[in-house]
Amino acid sequence: MKILKSLNKKIFSIQLVCFIIFIPAYGEEKPIDIWNIKKKDNQVISEANISTENTESTNQNSVYELRAIKQKDIIKLDEEYSSKEIKIVGLYDPSEYGLSMDMWSNSDGTKLKNLFDNINKFDLSDDASDIMHISLLTNAHSPTKNITEKEFMSFKSDWLIKDANLELIEEYLIKNQILNLHPNLARYLVDSYLSESNVKKSCEFFSKNSEPIEDEYLSKFNLYCLINYGKNEEAQLILDLKKELGFEDIYYENKINYLFGYIDEVDKEVSINTILDFHLAHRTNPEFTYEPSQDTPKIIWKYLSSANLLYRIQDLEITDVEKISTIEKAVNDKNYSEEELFEFYKKFQFNINQFLNTKEAYKSLSSIEGRALLYQRTLLTEEPKLKLEFIKILKDLFISEGIGDAFDLELKKFLGEINIDDVPSNFTTFYNNHLNKKEITDKKIRYNSKILHQSKLINYFNGDYAKSKIEEDLDKFLKKIKKDKKYSLSKKDIIFLEALKSDGIKISKKYDSLYEIKKSEMPADIQTLIDNNETGAALLRLIEVIGPDKIENIDEDTVYFIINTLNQLNVDLIRNKLLLKVLPLKV
Numbered sequence: 001m002k003i004l005k006s007l008n009k010k011i012f013s014i015q016l017v018c019f020i021i022f023i024p025a026y027g028e029e030k031p032i033d034i035w036n037i038k039k040k041d042n043q044v045i046s047e048a049n050i051s052t053e054n055t056e057s058t059n060q061n062s063v064y065e066l067r068a069i070k071q072k073d074i075i076k077l078d079e080e081y082s083s084k085e086i087k088i089v090g091l092y093d094p095s096e097y098g099l100s101m102d103m104w105s106n107s108d109g110t111k112l113k114n115l116f117d118n119i120n121k122f123d124l125s126d127d128a129s130d131i132m133h134i135s136l137l138t139n140a141h142s143p144t145k146n147i148t149e150k151e152f153m154s155f156k157s158d159w160l161i162k163d164a165n166l167e168l169i170e171e172y173l174i175k176n177q178i179l180n181l182h183p184n185l186a187r188y189l190v191d192s193y194l195s196e197s198n199v200k201k202s203c204e205f206f207s208k209n210s211e212p213i214e215d216e217y218l219s220k221f222n223l224y225c226l227i228n229y230g231k232n233e234e235a236q237l238i239l240d241l242k243k244e245l246g247f248e249d250i251y252y253e254n255k256i257n258y259l260f261g262y263i264d265e266v267d268k269e270v271s272i273n274t275i276l277d278f279h280l281a282h283r284t285n286p287e288f289t290y291e292p293s294q295d296t297p298k299i300i301w302k303y304l305s306s307a308n309l310l311y312r313i314q315d316l317e318i319t320d321v322e323k324i325s326t327i328e329k330a331v332n333d334k335n336y337s338e339e340e341l342f343e344f345y346k347k348f349q350f351n352i353n354q355f356l357n358t359k360e361a362y363k364s365l366s367s368i369e370g371r372a373l374l375y376q377r378t379l380l381t382e383e384p385k386l387k388l389e390f391i392k393i394l395k396d397l398f399i400s401e402g403i404g405d406a407f408d409l410e411l412k413k414f415l416g417e418i419n420i421d422d423v424p425s426n427f428t429t430f431y432n433n434h435l436n437k438k439e440i441t442d443k444k445i446r447y448n449s450k451i452l453h454q455s456k457l458i459n460y461f462n463g464d465y466a467k468s469k470i471e472e473d474l475d476k477f478l479k480k481i482k483k484d485k486k487y488s489l490s491k492k493d494i495i496f497l498e499a500l501k502s503d504g505i506k507i508s509k510k511y512d513s514l515y516e517i518k519k520s521e522m523p524a525d526i527q528t529l530i531d532n533n534e535t536g537a538a539l540l541r542l543i544e545v546i547g548p549d550k551i552e553n554i555d556e557d558t559v560y561f562i563i564n565t566l567n568q569l570n571v572d573l574i575r576n577k578l579l580l581k582v583l584p585l586k587v
Helices: 002-011 071-083 109-119 126-137 149-163 166-176 183-195 199-207 216-228 232-244 250-260 275-283 298-306 321-332 338-345 352-356 358-364 367-380 384-400 409-416 425-434 456-462 467-483 491-502 509-514 524-531 535-546 556-569 572-582
Strands: none
Touching: 109 149, 109 535, 126 149, 126 166, 126 535, 126 572, 149 166, 149 183, 166 183, 166 199, 183 199, 183 216, 183 275, 183 298, 199 216, 216 232, 216 250, 216 275, 232 250, 250 275, 275 298, 321 338, 321 367, 338 367, 338 409, 352 358, 352 367, 358 367, 358 384, 367 384, 384 409, 384 425, 409 425, 456 467, 456 491, 456 572, 467 509, 491 556, 491 572, 524 535, 524 556, 535 556, 556 572
16 A cells, blocks of 8 residues: 555645546245245546456466556547448458348448337247347447437347357457447346346456456446455556546445455445445445345346345244245246245135135235135146136236236146147137147158158258259259149248248249249338448348248238348348258157
8 A cells, every 4th residue: 555655745746636447347713724835527538458368377476557547638638439431340350141241331221220129029939039130249330320320239239238149248248358238138138147146257257358447437347356366466556547537436445444354344334336335335245135125126136136135934933925926026027936936925825715706816815915816726627628727817816916927937837747639629729829849840740742842852051052053953844843733832832842942942934833033022111222332231120020920820911021131131041041941850
C-alpha cells in the first residue's frame, strides 16, 4: 500500500491524470396418512485489465506497464475506439454454407426489424434455431439500409441471450474480441456461469479477453477475479485508479476490502441487485443465509439452488402456504426439484370421500391442497381414461396459477405409463403434446424401392452418390414410374427431384410431363427477397415460417417452398439436412 500511495502522490500532485493499462484481463373425516412419509452517472472508465496468460502459473512474474497520459489524450483515444467500425463479426466461413459476406448487404433494415420482432415471439424449434445460428453467426457485412450496425448487433446479442447457449456465446465474444461491443451479452455470460456457482468459468472468460473493459459492471467483476486469482496488487491498483476517477460503491468496496484482508469483519448486508453483489455477500460471510421470496430474481434462485443454499421443502409445514407457493414458483422456473415438490404433496392427508369424489372435492380446497389431492388421486388410479382426466385437470390448475412448467417431468412420467392404444380420442392431442417422445431424427431410415423419395436415391443428400451414378439410377427409376400408370408423383417426390435439378443433376426432358409446378406455390414476398439478393432476410423469413415446428411436422406444400427457397439460394448444407428429415421413412 505504501508503494501505491507514493505512486499516487507523484502522479496526481498537479492535476488528475488517468492511467490506461493495456494488459489482457482474466480474467375432513379423520384424515388418513396413506403415504407414510419418511422420507452512476460517473464517466465510463476505459479500464486497465491485468492478468497473466496462465492464471494457474506462479512461475512468471506479473508484468504491468503504466502510462501517464493527459486527459485530452484519453478522450481522443476513447473517441477513436468508439468510432472504430467492425464490419465483419461472426463465427462461420460463409463458403461453408454457400453464403457470401454480402448476404445482408441488400437487405432493408425495416424488413429485418419486423422479421426479428416476429421471430422473437417464438420458442424456435431445433430446425429453425439451426438456420438462425448460421444466418446470424456467419461472417458477413452488416446491413446498412434503414438500420444501424448497433441495431443489427443488438439483434444478434438479444437472440443469443434467448438461445442461452453459453459455449456458443463465449466462442462468439472471444473469437471476435467484442466484449465492449456486446456488454449485455458478456454480462449475461459471466452472470450465468456465476449463477451456477462456477466462479472459475466466469473468470476464465476475462482471461481470454484482450480489450480494455469499458462496462463498469464487467470491470468490477474482473477486479474480483483478480483477487480470486491472488493478484491483489493489480486489483488494488485498478481500484485506486477507479476511485481517483470518482468510482464509489460502498457495498462492493466493503466486500472487496474484506477479501483484500484490510478489515476483519464485513457488513452482513445482502444485495440482490446483481448476482455479483449476492455472490460477494455469500463469499464474505461464513454464516451466510438467505430466504428467497416469490419476488426474488430467477438468477438468485438459481444461485441458491446450485450453491445448495435452499431450505429443504420436506422441513416445511403444510400450513406454511406462502413458502409452499414460493417453492412451486421455483419449481416452475426449474430452480427446484419437481420430485421434491410432489413428494411433499404426499404430506397432505385426505379422507375417503375426498378421494372418491376428487373431481368435485378439489374445488372446495385451497389451490395447493387441491393440487395435492389430484396428484395423490392420480397415483392411486390405474384406469387410463380416468388417469388422463386427473392429469389434465392438474395440468390446467398449474397453468391457471402461472406455474405450468412445475408439472412437466412428472406429467411426462405419468403419460409414459399409458399406452397410446389406451388413449381416448379426446385426449390424443393432450397426450401427444406433453409426452416426451423420442425424436424422429434418432430413428433408422427404412428404404422403399417403390417410392421415389423413400428409395436409396435419397442418400445423394448424404454425399454418398457420385453425380454420374445418381443420374443413371434416377433415370432407371423414372423410366419405371412413367410405365406405371398407377404411380403418381407425390409432393415429396417433386421436392426430391427439384432439389436434384438445383444441384445440376440432369433429368431427361421426356419426364417433364410427370409433374407440373405452379408459380403460386411460392410466396411472392420470399421470391422477391431471393430476386433482390436479400439472402439473409430470406433465411430469416424461412425461420419465421418454421417457428416452433419441427420440419417433419410441417405440411408438404410449406416444405416445398422452404426447400425451393434454399435451392434458389444455393444453401445446400442447410437444405440437405432438412431433406433428410422430411423425405425418408423413419422407424
